[in-house]
Structure formats: structure tokens, C-alpha cells
Amino acid sequence: MTGPRVVIADDQAFVRIGFRMILNSGGIEVVGEAADGAEAVSVVRDLRPDVVLMDIRMPGMDGLEACRRIVQEPGDSRVLMLTTFDLDRYVYEALAAGASGFLLKDVTPEHLIASVRLVETGDALLAPSITRRLVERFASGVSGVSAPAVHRDLAVLTPREREVLALVGSGRSNSEIASYLTLSEATVKTHVARIFAKLELRDRAQAVVLAYETGLVTPGA
Numbered sequence: 001m002t003g004p005r006v007v008i009a010d011d012q013a014f015v016r017i018g019f020r021m022i023l024n025s026g027g028i029e030v031v032g033e034a035a036d037g038a039e040a041v042s043v044v045r046d047l048r049p050d051v052v053l054m055d056i057r058m059p060g061m062d063g064l065e066a067c068r069r070i071v072q073e074p075g076d077s078r079v080l081m082l083t084t085f086d087l088d089r090y091v092y093e094a095l096a097a098g099a100s101g102f103l104l105k106d107v108t109p110e111h112l113i114a115s116v117r118l119v120e121t122g123d124a125l126l127a128p129s130i131t132r133r134l135v136e137r138f139a140s141g142v143s144g145v146s147a148p149a150v151h152r153d154l155a156v157l158t159p160r161e162r163e164v165l166a167l168v169g170s171g172r173s174n175s176e177i178a179s180y181l182t183l184s185e186a187t188v189k190t191h192v193a194r195i196f197a198k199l200e201l202r203d204r205a206q207a208v209v210l211a212y213e214t215g216l217v218t219p220g221a
Helices: 013-025 038-046 063-071 089-096 109-120 127-136 159-169 174-181 184-198 204-213
Strands: 005-007 028-034 051-055 077-083 103-104
Touching: 005 013, 005 038, 013 028, 013 109, 028 038, 038 051, 038 063, 051 063, 051 109, 063 089, 063 184, 077 089, 077 109, 089 103, 089 204, 103 109, 159 174, 159 184, 159 204, 174 184, 184 204
Parallel strands: 005 028, 005 051, 051 077, 077 103
Antiparallel strands: none
């Protein structure tokens, strides 16, 4: 096997079996499984996988709480949430909890394999524009939405870095930011990397959420 090491957390055994077969066929090793959130946290703590496929709704500890705990653990396991619900409040909560993106459970085999590989590289699965729509819909006081796992002092950023973060939060790609600020794309990538390092962000999904939660970007602005 080559590529990321994966743990699958889902309370339905047939889902775990199906995803394991798909990932194995794509050369991705499934190193462990879990049937609920508490077991997922334990398995991830023991095995330190690169990627965790995490169902949102599970008995006992759900996937959202498990995600919060996993991203606080040592190591760099990235969580890819699984849901049967498209663009509902659970998706926003998953991103706020530190997930690197989400997949619907009817994902095609090819997209599942590509998504796991993408998230393992440190990128976010969701396009920033999609994440932005989610945040705009749910960031303004939706009942039951938990506070995000990431709060950082933006004072550590330079004025230019704050400007770049605001543009990331508004859903712009690196090339679009470069054009807007009249910079090279390489320079923008350097700014983004520094922002991530200073604010301890895992990917663009967290950057978008943080930009809204800190008020740097406001819904509808």
C-alpha cells in the first residue's frame, strides 16, 4: 500500500467494509476502524493515521465531538467528515470543530480516493467559496452551533497578512488574491503559509471559519 494511512469511523459495519474495499483498491491502507466517536478517539490515539473518515451521527460520542478531540491530539491526523445531509448545520459544525472537509456518503469510489489523498496533503476538501456559503449561513448565531475549536489573536499578523486572510475568508483562490493585490501567486502562497503557521491553522477551511468567527469578514459583506 502507498499513500495515506486511514481510520474509518462509522456505526454501520457495511459502510466501513465498503469504504475499506474502495480505499484498498486505490492503494490506500485502512489501518483501523471504529463504531462510535469514543472508539475513534482511542484508535486514532493508538495508530496516528494520516486521515480519519468520520461519520457525523453515531451513538454515544458523535463524530463532531470526536473530531474536536482528535485535532487536539499530538500528531497531524486530518478529519474528513461523512454525512448523508448536504449543506446542513452539521457541516458547518464539522468545519468549526477542525475538520478538513466533508463528503456525502454516496460519494463515488474515484472521488473518495481522490478526496482522502487531497486532505492528506494538507489541503481542504471544500472549495473556499463553498465553505464561505456555509459560514455565512450559520455563523450568525444559529442555535446549537458550537464555538469553533480555533481562536487566534490576529495581532500576530502583518497588515498584508490580515488582508490576505480576509480575501481567503471571502472565498478567493490564491490566483484571484494575486490578481486583486497585484502580487505574484508565489508571493501569495508565501503569505498564506505564514498565516497558517502563525495562527496554527490546518487548511483553508479553518482559515475561512476563523476569518468569520473573529469578525475579519462578516456575513453578507
